[in-house]
Amino acid sequence: MGVAPVCLSLFVTFQSAISLLGTPSDTYNTGTMVFFVFLGICLSYIVSIFTVVPLVYPLRLTSVYHYLELRFRSVRVKNLITVIGMLQTSVYMGFALYSPALVLQAAVGLSLWVSLVLVSSICTIYTAIGLLRVGGFSHMANIAKDGGRLDFGE
Numbered sequence: 001m002g003v004a005p006v007c008l009s010l011f012v013t014f015q016s017a018i019s020l021l022g023t024p025s026d027t028y029n030t031g032t033m034v035f036f037v038f039l040g041i042c043l044s045y046i047v048s049i050f051t052v053v054p055l056v057y058p059l060r061l062t063s064v065y066h067y068l069e070l071r072f073r074s075v076r077v078k079n080l081i082t083v084i085g086m087l088q089t090s091v092y093m094g095f096a097l098y099s100p101a102l103v104l105q106a107a108v109g110l111s112l113w114v115s116l117v118l119v120s121s122i123c124t125i126y127t128a129i130g131l132l133r134v135g136g137f138s139h140m141a142n143i144a145k146d147g148g149r150l151d152f153g154e
Contacts, residue, residue, distance in 0.1 A: 003053065007045070017099035062149070097123070 026034045061067050065085070069078035101115035110118070134140050144150050 003049075003057070007049075016096045017103070018096055021099050021103065 023034060056067060059067070059070070061070075065078050065082050068081055069075060072078075097116065097120055101112065101119045104110060104119060105112050105115040108115075131137055131140060134143075141150070
């Protein structure tokens, strides 16, 4: 894929319930100061286009973890940063799940636990539908294996 679709995909990925709920709340509490946050994010994308992309794209790397392994010549550094990234993502996903569940609780009057189960079930079903469209978990695992994405030993 080209640079533009990848950049747009990454940009849209970071839009979550946290952003959708937090931005209006932040604007209400602090006024339009949130504009400067978005301005900084946009400027960071522009700076990345001229600094990070020319560095990483020619190396044909698929993750920042692979870059760190090459940069520091250490699998341990890559594994440490991978574990930290997994922990950060787990915490983030907890908030990303909690936010829409909290809204559902307030809007419909369900208990928080019922809202959490409902939102997580919808997300699980949506993901399962995606797996079915790809051809199932085993087919997805084969695609990942053939692409060299399941190599934990390097």
